[in-house]
Amino acid sequence: LGSSGQDSPALLTWTLSCYLARGAQALGKSTKMGEVAVANRVLKHMENILASDFMHHNVVADVIHMQIFSVVSVLLTVFDPVSMGMEADLGSLAVSLLKHEPASQQLWGQEPDAGLRLFVSDLLQ
Numbered sequence: 469l470g471s472s473g474q475d476s477p478a479l480l481t482w483t484l485s486c487y488l489a490r491g492a493q494a495l496g497k498s499t500k501m502g503e504v505a506v507a508n509r510v511l512k513h514m515e516n517i518l519a520s521d522f523m524h525h526n527v528v529a530d531v532i533h534m535q536i537f538s539v540v541s542v543l544l545t546v547f548d549p550v551s552m553g554m555e556a557d558l559g560s561l562a563v564s565l566l567k568h569e570p571a572s573q574q575l576w577g578q579e580p581d582a583g584l585r586l587f588v589s590d591l592l593q
Contacts, residue, residue: 476510484542495546502547511557514539518564533568537575540565541583549587562588 483502486494514536523529540561549558562584565571578585 473508473510473513476505476508476513479508480505480510480539480543484539484546487546488542499546502543503552506547506552506554509557511540511554511561515557515561515564518561518568529568530570533565533571534574536561537565537571537584541578544583544587558587559591562591
């Protein structure tokens with residue numbers, strides 16, 4: 469597990485689940501899995517999902533966009549995009565997410581200094 473980019477969403481999900489369940493102190497061993505996921509370009513994999521044919525179904529598109537939005541918001545709490553070298557992939561993913569109106573509304577409803585909104589605001593400056 470971890471040698472393929474297709475493993476990346478599972479690795480990242482495990483890391484973020486550990487963080488959400490037990491806080492930052494639980495990140496010890498699971499942080500490595502998240503780092504592997506980022507190195508395997510998990511954000512690019514998510515962007516490819518958003519461009520898939522099945523996204524033409526409104527309900528599917530809404531669910532997947534909001535799930536990816538939530539994952540990215542937690543990701544930005546756990547990892548620093550600059551030090552992890554994921555700024556370009558994160559910027560590209562943010563553009564794809566913001567093309568979907570419910571995700572865009574969710575973004576601009578966030579606190580200005582948190583999560584994906586902070587990242588996008590910094591990009592726009």
